[in-house]
Amino acid sequence: MQLFSTARASRRTARSVVLAATVMLSMAGPARADLSDRQMALVSANCLQCHARERTGAPLIAQPSDWKKRVAAGEEAMLRHVIEGLRGMPPSGYCGACDETDLRAMIRWMSEGGADK
Numbered sequence: 001m002q003l004f005s006t007a008r009a010s011r012r013t014a015r016s017v018v019l020a021a022t023v024m025l026s027m028a029g030p031a032r033a034d035l036s037d038r039q040m041a042l043v044s045a046n047c048l049q050c051h052a053r054e055r056t057g058a059p060l061i062a063q064p065s066d067w068k069k070r071v072a073a074g075e076e077a078m079l080r081h082v083i084e085g086l087r088g089m090p091p092s093g094y095c096g097a098c099d100e101t102d103l104r105a106m107i108r109w110m111s112e113g114g115a116d117k
């Protein structure tokens with residue numbers, strides 16, 4: 001990867017590519033948590049800017065250890081935090097078009113690791 005000036009940048013880029021590939025794969029194949037095409041588009045437009053990017057403080061998709069405690073607290077708690085916001089998590093994740101059904105599906109999809117399971 002000579003295109004990138006530092007090994008650090010290239011590692012970061014490689015990681016983003018992996019995350020992007022994970023998302024692409026889940027768009028192509030049958031999604032485990034069954035996101036509709038519309039929901040996948042909403043996730044891409046609203047959630048991935050934080051949840052597929054390191055150092056935003058957001059639990060990362062495809063990083064199960066980021067989700068363990070949150071999943072243990074239960075979907076209702078996660079839903080409340082998503083709707084109301086929680087520290088760096090903005091209310092509804094900036095998704096004005098997401099209703100509760102969408103958010104529940106997204107929470108399941110994210111916390112189950114996107115496509116790779």
Ligand code: HEC
Nearest residue numbers: 046047050057058070077078081087088089093095106107
């Ligand atoms: C601006 C960045 C940002 C955006 C956009 C964003 N999130 Fe988050 N999200 C966060 C951060 C940061 C946390 C961790 C909050 C904490 O625990 O301090 C988080 C936490 C969460 C959690 C875990 C909540 C819990 O109870 O622990 C879920 C689920 C979640 N986000 C879903 C979403 C969904 C779905 C979207 C899109 C509709 C979204 N997020 C958009 C930054 C973001």
